[in-house]
Amino acid sequence: EHLDREIESILGLRERREKDSELYKIANEVFDKTTKETLAYLHRRGKIEALYGVISTGKEANVFAGIDGNGERIAVKIYRTYTTEFRRIWEYLAADPRVGYLPKDMRKLVFVWTRREFKNLQRAIKYAVRVPEPIAFRNNVLVMEFIGGEAPAPRLKDVERELEKEDFEELYNFTIGVIERLWKRGDMVHGDLSEYNILIHNRPVVIDWSQATVRRNRMSLELLKRDLRNVISYFRKRGVDTEDPEEKFRQLAGI
Numbered sequence: 001e002h003l004d005r006e007i008e009s010i011l012g013l014r015e016r017r018e019k020d021s022e023l024y025k026i027a028n029e030v031f032d033k034t035t036k037e038t039l040a041y042l043h044r045r046g047k048i049e050a051l052y053g054v055i056s057t058g059k060e061a062n063v064f065a066g067i068d069g070n071g072e073r074i075a076v077k078i079y080r081t082y083t084t085e086f087r088r089i090w091e092y093l094a095a096d097p098r099v100g101y102l103p104k105d106m107r108k109l110v111f112v113w114t115r116r117e118f119k120n121l122q123r124a125i126k127y128a129v130r131v132p133e134p135i136a137f138r139n140n141v142l143v144m145e146f147i148g149g150e151a152p153a154p155r156l157k158d159v160e161r162e163l164e165k166e167d168f169e170e171l172y173n174f175t176i177g178v179i180e181r182l183w184k185r186g187d188m189v190h191g192d193l194s195e196y197n198i199l200i201h202n203r204p205v206v207i208d209w210s211q212a213t214v215r216r217n218r219m220s221l222e223l224l225k226r227d228l229r230n231v232i233s234y235f236r237k238r239g240v241d242t243e244d245p246e247e248k249f250r251q252l253a254g255i
């Protein structure tokens with residue numbers, strides 16, 4: 001019907017007819033009615049003109065490459081409305097003092113999760129952390145700046161083999177700087193900072209802000225400690241003369 005035709009148009013199927021493409025397969029698998037309606041809404045608002053490729057498929061979300069109504073490149077993160085991670089998502093949201101009412105059904109909980117990631121991106125930008133610029137969100141769909149050139153930018157994990165000791169040192173300082181600035185100036189912690197969530201595009205860009213939260217969260221110290229441990233252990237293994245994670249933690253936490 002009408003909605004399906006609008007989705008076909010967003011996916012460029014009318015022109016290309018590549019019904020066996022990866023894009024079509026993923027879309028077919030994960031676009032339920034809510035997602036289709038949400039994409040159609042964003043389409044009519046000029047936020048998404050077309051989706052033309054799959055950047056990443058994950059358990060919780062898929063990320064697509066697209067263009068907006070002005071022909072600008074965008075990345076579109078679309079959360080699955082059903083995930084097996086209900087419990088984890090619920091626990092993270094329940095601990096966040098910014099989140100009020102918590103819906104009981106998965107679909108609506110994912111909407112809250114998506115909105116929180118958008119707000120986290122806005123907040124991180126304020127503290128001069130380089131992240132994809134948030135553009136729009138609705139329900140389970142988040143539209144943001146596309147990071148990359150022709151192709152999406154690689155993750156630190158993807159390029160680590162080509163890096164020299166000096167590169168790692170620079171990236172270590174960058175990453176610790178992000179953790180410090182977020183914590184001290186932004187009262188915020190990323191919570192999943194690793195070589196998988198740093199894109200390398202001219203300068204490094206920190207992505208995946210879904211589990212980020214504020215310092216007032218009762219889990220924030222735990223998340224800070226985890227970020228420090230993961231990041232420091234990664235760079236230490238690559239020859240960087242790092243700080244001690246526990247000491248750095250105590251210093252930032254003020255204990």
Ligand code: ATP
Nearest residue numbers: 055056058061063075132145146147152153207208
């Ligand atoms: P995963 O579970 O695979 O880590 P995720 O749900 O954590 O996925 P993200 O980390 O936000 O989601 O995004 C998944 C992947 O999509 C990233 O590793 C990155 O390669 C790509 N990606 C995300 N955002 C962008 C962006 N704005 N521009 C370009 N690529 C992006």
Ligand code: MN
Nearest residue numbers: 196197207208
């Ligand atoms: Mn990720």
